[in-house]
Amino acid sequence: MSDWEDEPPAPVETYNSRSFHKSNNYNNSNFGRGRGRGAPSNSNWRARGQDNRENRQNSRPQHDGNKQVITIPSNKVGRVIGKGGSKIRDLEYETDAKIKIGDSGGDTTEITLFGTDEAIAKASDMITDLTKEYVQPAPKNESHYNSNANTSGNFSTTNDYGDSIIDWNKLNAHYEEQQQERWSQLPPIVKDFYKEDPVVQNMSPAEVTRWRFNNNQIQIKRTFDDKPGLRPIPNPVLTFEQAFQHYPEILDEIYKQDFKKPSPIQSQAWPVLLRGEDMIGIAQTGTGKTLAFLLPALIHIDGQPTPREQREGPTVLIMAPTRELALQIDKEVSKYQYRGIKSVCLYGGGDRKEQIKVVSKGVDIVIATPGRLNDLVMARHLNIINFSYIVLDEADRMLDMGFEPQIRKSLFDVRPDRQTVMTSATWPSGVRRLAESYMKDPIQINVGSLDLAAVHTVTQKILFVEEDDKDKALFEFIQNMDPTDKVIIFCGKKATARHIHTELCLKGIESQSLHGDRDQSDREAALDDMVTGAVNILVATDVASRGIDIKDLTHVVNLDFPRHIEEYVHRVGRTGRAGKTGIALSFISRNDWAHADELIKILEEANQEVPDELLSMANRFSAMKIRREQEGGGGGGRGRGGRGGRGRDRW
Template identity: 40%
Template sequence: MSRYDGRSADPGSYRDRRPDSGFGYKKESDGSYRSTSSSAKREYDGGAQSPPRKSDLDGLTPFEKNFYEESPSVAAMSESDVEEYRRRREITVEGKDVPKPVKSFRDVGFPGILDVVLFIVYHVVVVFGNVYDCGLLLAALCALNRLDYVMQEIVKAGFTEPTPIQAQGWPMALKGRDLIGIAETGSGKTIAYLLPAIVHVNAQPFLAPGDGPIVLVLAPTRELAVQIQQEATKFGASSKIKNTCIYGGVPKGPQVRDLQKGVEIVIATPGRLIDMLESHHTNLRRVTYLVLDEADRMLDMGFEPQIRKIVDQIRPDRQTLYWSATWPKEVEILARRSLFNPYKVTIGSPDLKANHAIQQHVEIVSENQKYNKLVKLLEDIMDGSRILIFMDTKKGCDQITRQLRMDGWPALSIHGDKSQAERDWVLSEFRAGKSPIMTATDVAARGLDVKDVKYVINYDFPGSLEDYVHRIGRTGRAGAKGTAYTFFTAANARFAKDLISILEEAGQKVSPDLVAMGRGAPPPPAYGGGRDRGRGYGGGRPWN
């Protein structure tokens, strides 16, 4: 039964979908689910991909996953047209039978009325052999009221044309193939995998009691997971797709209730999801569309064992999509274990680079100069705009925030030791501009999408160049301009050479002191540093 009918009919009437029927998985003593076939893993080595073996798929119910039909305007593009479009939008592709990119939303082929009717009729005939079943005809009539359900949400969101990752990623994802998508932060990756996910969900049978989700999105942080959920809610509303967000730091009760009621999409951090699986509150037997968002960050945070444990519980013929801003060797190795015959799309250079819309300033300072330099900088740039300041440690984050507030600056902090309620409150205050300065650890470096962040300040230089790029990427989003300031000390000298490369690639001015440090010269003598501590915005008065 197609899901294009808006879930208006009785799901129990379509086919036998008992919680443990037809999926070839059994529950182990630890509460996990394992394939009853010989192997549930899909591995390829050095490009020699191997498909899931037939024995792996015994007992698994077939499912729809190829929904792409090339539009006439896309089909009319010549190879030279395609090459020129990809060159102009910095799109690089790899894989067999790569589809042409789309230039407009209408070219994507997101479902409309014809798709709705055809899917319903097809499943009526296949499942029942009776196109005159009254209940199904009623469902078809209900579907007529949900024309272009994905396009409706695109129009509502005010999008004018696909971003490069969407233009090439949508056809790839809609064809049902595994996909690796690499693009800088703020490039539209979330929508690139969520809209095909919604199409995928609508083509699957209804959830039955005891069923887990159809789509699983794994994210490294609570903040990113919540933002993905917001987009899933917005774009899934027209077709009544239910979702929930599973993450730690909050009571389990509401999340458990959502899972027990049944949701088509689960967005989760790995640790809390495993907790839910081991507690038997959900299962992954129905997952046919798996997304790993910010895969490189998840590995940086040590989630590889949890990811492997989760992936091994999902049917081997699923569609898997890896999305990331970088493609380090560790992520590539993990992908080789779980992707079959994937497409790969890279936006921009595969080398690490920063968003060219961000003006970058790097100043070499000594450690004991940082706070005074920060206050002087705030005095120069503070105009009520949102300013995000990154620290390396939770302790340092709290200390600097406390000192800023004592000096009259409107600052709040966010880091991993804060309760989820406090983190949500701080983010809401920051988004609303009530507290325009927020200090943060790298918990906010990826996925945090706050509009109108005008300045990013690296009070402490991060532990990797990838994190530097992600941190400054909190500004200059969605075509806007932004500015990033970075305090660079002698302790960071090992990053100087690669940082210079990033600055030069983005056309930024590089200070002679940084150039000298990149060549191995000792850092310059500490600048002044005798300046009195600033009095904060408004002469030390509380923010008004």
């Protein structure tokens, strides 16, 4: 991209030959009005950032003038800090003291405690207790454990050389025995709340097949072996009343949202989930998956035999890959008021102390990102064994982001008789592996083809540009926006998103940015500004490609083509939602030729125009791979150079 810090912004030009928007009848005077709110001055924009910094500084914990220094062995410092700082945060929270760890290079480490006398004394006692050496009881006369010992705590044997070897079979058997004992002491749960409507029950197999085909070609089956004795797959419900006629308060909440009829995934998922079955829902974004698992969750919470006030912790856990999606789900949950059910949203970047406080007061639903959930589970603020209804939302995205270890660690102790729901837009091997680990005889619902596909309500357009011309083409597009248009501009890197957002501000164009370097409060403000219409332009990285629901979003611009074609599908799915139409414009440069073949398949599946130049790029990339394989050099990716005319055979 051009280095705009070294040269003044060029005036925006209009290339009539590039007609990639519905209108080109805008001049520079209309440009400012296109934002609909007037442009802020640069000083105001910078002042807003200064206010944010001051607010963050003012929100930092303060302490009194009292302090005390204690000394502990340096090899015990890890006990005080905890993994990722979790223990020291808990200590500060529980004692109201500020704890500062000194240099631990020597044999001892100084720890300085700040706060009131009471807080300091409490923190000192807790740290002393943490760093105690607990003396193990002396072994009996035998100098080594032997394989014939029959104590339940002895899990080692001695080999011929006198070495102690762990007996893993015995240890695993003991663990299973302990787990079974723990699970046997848990209160019973109820999962089946479904009473089938006579009209639904009397649907013929031909009627059911026809309905499923006419509603996005729904396919439904048992994911794994269809064992003998399992109940047949239920018929779909066609109305809200058929699903929830026995739960009038749920129906009242649905009516308040002014929905006309269930979406295809909801029609088929509600009978499955109300019946207490595990379910895998595979559907594109914007198809109503959240409501599909949420309403049965509310009924599950209220229908348990143990009263809510007597339960040891929350009942429902919903895991989401990003904080934006978690907040979106939390917002959706708040729309449905049912018998005083409470929820909390746990995510990194939020106030951890406040989140712990809300959990400790009692909630029914926990919506969490894997990192923060794992943090609170490891710190024992949440006991995962008490959850009886678990949802893994956007499971493919969680795996793409590398969250599988956190998921497995957090769910290590979960009760085996729970109900588990998994949603995904795709069905890769990793999602299947996760389903095998945590689900029992799940029913899988596929809405549409299992092949990767973009929503058909979006017109997908391609613009071929050199890398250095992207900025110019982007600002031409922005100049031609209608006043009512809303756009997300997706960038491949945080630095690119910052650069574009800065240039928009310098040009007096109101916009917001969303990427990993922004504080959580700023990210939430950015989304709120788009939803409310305070701004019409959001510059973002792929943190915005899933879970963000801006109902009147008209355009998506892929300034940088994503590294994985799955992300392209999710980016495009931000527009054209809830039956509306949208436009997706993707800038393609010579660096993107490795994606040409996959992009062609997406375009063809959605009956979109496939440019000849894209076909040519795909053919040349395929020929290059064959040539390199013959030469023994392997295939190519995005290619080196790609700027200034280098790598001519790649274009």
